[in-house]
Amino acid sequence: MPELRLEAVSKSFPRPAGGEVWALRAFSLTVPPGALFAVVGPSGCGKTTLLRLLAGLETPTSGRIWIGGREAAGLDPAARDLGLVFQNHALYPHLTVRENLELGLEARRVDKVEIRRRSAEMADLFGLRDTLGCLPGELSGGMRQRAALARACARRPGALLLDEPCAHLDPETRREARMFLARLWRELRMTLIWVTHDQSEAMAVGEQVLVMRDGTRCQLGTPREVHGHPENAFVARFMGSPPMNLFRGRFVKPPGSASWAFEESGSSANAEAKGTRLRLMWPEDCPIPGALSTGREVLLGARPEHLALESVESLDETNGDERARIEHVEWLGAETVVHFSTAFHEGTARCGAVSKWAPGVSARVRLCRPEAIRWFDAATQGRLAGGEVRSPHS
Structure with a gap:
């Protein structure tokens, strides 16, 4: 051989x-x-x-x-x-x-x-x-x-x-x-x-x-x-079906909060029709990479199985933060793939075989596996590891 x-x-x-x-x-x-x-x-x-x-x-x-x-x-x-x-x-x-x-x-x-x-x-x-x-x-x-x-x-x-x-x-x-x-x-x-x-x-x-x-x-x-x-x-x-979600944004500390949150950013002609920008609260017991606490714009990468959707009784409950709109629901037998939209992005989440979601419904987006999140530089698209940017073609 x-x-x-x-x-x-x-x-x-x-x-x-x-x-x-x-x-x-x-x-x-x-x-x-x-x-x-x-x-x-x-x-x-x-x-x-x-x-x-x-x-x-x-x-x-x-x-x-x-x-x-x-x-x-x-x-x-x-x-x-x-x-x-x-x-x-x-x-x-x-x-x-x-x-x-x-x-x-x-x-x-x-x-x-x-x-x-x-x-x-x-x-x-x-x-x-x-x-x-x-x-x-x-x-x-x-x-x-x-x-x-x-x-x-x-x-x-x-x-x-x-x-x-x-x-x-x-x-x-x-x-x-x-x-x-x-x-x-x-x-x-x-x-x-x-x-x-x-x-x-x-x-x-x-x-x-x-x-x-x-x-x-x-x-x-x-x-x-x-x-x-x-x-x-x-x-x-x-690589992956559905593919990894990529949300452009930066870490911020919401007014009156000691916790960090990842807030999406971008430009979209119909952002107002879709809703307010997504804000994902970061668990206090899970440290964020040091290079990301400076307000640097990055891409947050989350596999569909690392996101969770929760019911929102009213838009006032979250003031629009963490809120997404369900666009399409795919029932695949053993699981359901839910497609949602935020102000600037489209995303997917994996749910159980029995799902309550339907198009047009609002949902709260949560990170259920923050340790599995991957970070990419918004400009070069390269992976961030230890605060350093890897080349996109490395």
């Missing part, structure tokens, strides 16, 4: 109207042997370009790529010991499943007896024995995916590169495919890079999750690290 390494790799493509567009910018990454990496990001962030550069289908504009300790410059794609599977499964439609499995091995001049042995081995491993005589068009989407993976694995590559392998599958088949691929990785222990635009899929399958944006790496870590400790506001919003 080779180690895959990119050192300050950039890749640009010419624009039809002139100039160039950058798919990757000074991108560095090391994938250890046997790792399962999930690469996630919005469309156009450079995910597929990353795989094509590793596979040798594209040449970097600058930077160096290493595969198993060998520099890949000038190295033929067939000599890189990598298997690449695209989202369209890439099977030859006029060949049977067996013929698709064997074709790549024949091209590599593998002995015929060994070809048959590997074909049977892959058919058993991928559950394809009953479909070996079928054409791809006769298979379901999930089985075509398995056949494409089996063909890539038949030549025993050191690493497998998957580009949106579940993109065209229905939800149930997608869940089955994720479980199958994770089990396959555990059995084969090959290096696997899984590209997806679905953050839930990335967190479900990846031992390590790489979040990309605009050709750069935003964060690399375990699913728990990326979800619980996002490095910047983009990762906070992108």
